[in-house]
Amino acid sequence: MKHDIIIIGAGPAGLSFAREMAETGLNIVLLEKQPKSVLANPPYDGREIALTHLSRKIMGDLGMWDLVPNEKISLIKTAKVLNGSSPYALSFDHEEAGEETLGFMISNNQIRKAAYESLAGYKNIHILSEKEVSTLGTDQEKGWVELSSGERLEALLIIAADSRFSATRRMMGISTSMLDFGRTCIVCTMSAELPHHETAYECFHFDRTLAVLPLNNNQVSIVITLGSEESAQVLEMSKEAFAADIERRFEGRLGTMKLTSELFPYPLVATFAKTFCANRFALIGDAAVGMHPVTAHGFNLGLRGAHTLAKEIKNALQTGSDYASQTVLQRYSNAHRRASAPLFHGTNALVKLYTKDTPAAKFVRRTLLRVGNRLKPAKRLIMNQLTENKAA
Ligand SMILES: Cc1cc2nc3c(=O)[nH]c(=O)nc-3n(C[C@H](O)[C@H](O)[C@H](O)COP(=O)(O)OP(=O)(O)OC[C@H]3O[C@@H](n4cnc5c(N)ncnc54)[C@H](O)[C@@H]3O)c2cc1C
Incomplete structure (x- = not known):
């Protein structure tokens, strides 16, 4: 045709x-x-x-x-x-x-x-x-x-x-x-205790990057990039352990955080x-x-x-x-x-x-x-x- x-x-x-x-x-x-x-x-x-x-x-x-x-x-x-x-x-x-x-x-x-x-x-x-x-x-x-x-x-x-x-x-x-970075990106959404004031953060830590992007209802989108081997461990974490880890890496800027979606990995x-x-x-x-x-x-x-x-x-x-x-x-x-x-x-x-x-x-x-x-x-x-x- x-x-x-x-x-x-x-x-x-x-x-x-x-x-x-x-x-x-x-x-x-x-x-x-x-x-x-x-x-x-x-x-x-x-x-x-x-x-x-x-x-x-x-x-x-x-x-x-x-x-x-x-x-x-x-x-x-x-x-x-x-x-x-x-x-x-x-x-x-x-x-x-x-x-x-x-x-x-x-x-x-x-x-x-x-x-x-x-x-x-x-x-x-x-x-x-x-x-x-x-x-x-x-x-x-x-x-x-x-x-x-x-x-x-x-x-x-x-x-x-x-x-x-x-x-x-x-x-x-x-x-x-x-360009294969040999790394993985993990994305998810979380709720935050403290207001995010519609602020996006890009944190360049040495072993990984963490982006925290503002969403409505005081939710945030989390984007982590990390070594692919380490990403397998992160994907295995319990919801609570994952949330506690992000809270610590983000130095408590948004208070207590809770995972509100599953984790999605992308190469x-x-x-x-x-x-x-x-x-x-x-x-x-x-x-x-x-x-x-x-x-x-x-x-x-x-x-x-x-x-x-x-x-x-x-x-x-x-x-x-x-x-x-x-x-x-x-x-x-x-x-x-x-x-x-x-x-x-x-x-x-x-x-x-x-x-x-x-x-x-x-x-x-x-x-x-x-x-x-x-x-x-x-x-x-x-x-x-x-x-x-x-x-x-
Ligand atoms: C974690 C992450 C965060 C991102 N954040 C941003 C952002 O903040 N801002 C931004 O601008 N972009 C962002 N992006 C990029 C954005 O998601 C992509 O650029 C966009 O989705 C690409 O759209 P596309 O239509 O080109 O390809 P795709 O979304 O990959 O769609 C391709 C389509 O083709 C179909 N297809 C494939 N092969 C065949 C075939 N042989 N026959 C028929 N159909 C086929 C597939 O099923 C699919 O539906 C992000 C990407 C990732 C991974």
Whole structure:
């Protein structure tokens, strides 16, 4: 069967891109291996996504923001970065940024749910669930995919949004830089005794990092990164022992804490594809750039990339040119690489610096926090990057 665009993967990036394209009237098919019941009601996966002002704007324009119930959106008004056991913090505040909030927190499953619901009523968008791509290819005129069920679909353009471990990226021969940190990220939610005052903390301890992010009802999202061997021990801990350990590592800043979800582990592997496009084929979301979660940019970048690609395709449609041409796709690839490469490499350098415990690394860490606080232009630059408020 012939379509205009095939999107592989109905994760948040694939769904957002489909919504970006919905009003063009193009015939679009989204292929997803999970069942429709999961797309309609994705289960909680522990990820609480910190969203920038730019993401808020894009989600608003796509009608996704209003589909998230208000009580499911939390605000980050202040952010503090702590180094080791020092009480000195690099601080950012929403008032300094001239904004009502530095950023927003919405759980990953709520974002997926809203993105899925935003496609309701578009007759030109066909979501085919429980379909797994087993092979694909492209030539000068078209692309095709074959499903594990044996079906074959064709389209003028194929978009891969099938995660950082994208199998279709590999099938198209696109090589990818992979940085396996040999570490694991564990996420969960906890309730706190003392008010968090909508403050996010990033604590760079020497053996692990601990992020404590504010959620509504005085809950917090906990993000720990640690050695994979140690993570196996943490996952075995009783609820009480885990809570007591976090309380101690967080030095009692929020009083007594209680675990309110299960613990969700994620392997820490960052990926950056060598190119984001090939003949009649493009990568979006984590399939293009899989970020380390410490700077909370993964989905923000995914959304931005989907928006950039959609804009290039819409421009081509307006001028009547081939929207799947190499020129169009290369323009997207170049623009999105310019936006994401500094964040990707900067994040990885930060992770390396803050997990080393050599005297030189400790000195640089201390100095960076103090310089960051005192050098106003540098601070403003970091704040603009983190909040993307100037890009919105
Ligand atoms: C612990 C953690 C915390 C994070 N925190 C933040 C944050 O604060 N801010 C932020 O912006 N980002 C954050 N992220 C990143 C964010 O979660 C990801 O960037 C985002 O979920 C990626 O979406 P995606 O649609 O590209 O990929 P995915 O969510 O991986 O979706 C891929 C989809 O493709 C489907 N699929 C895969 N292969 C096939 C196939 N062969 N055929 C059919 N379907 C297929 C899968 O079933 C899935 O539905 C975090 C990530 C982690 C792990």
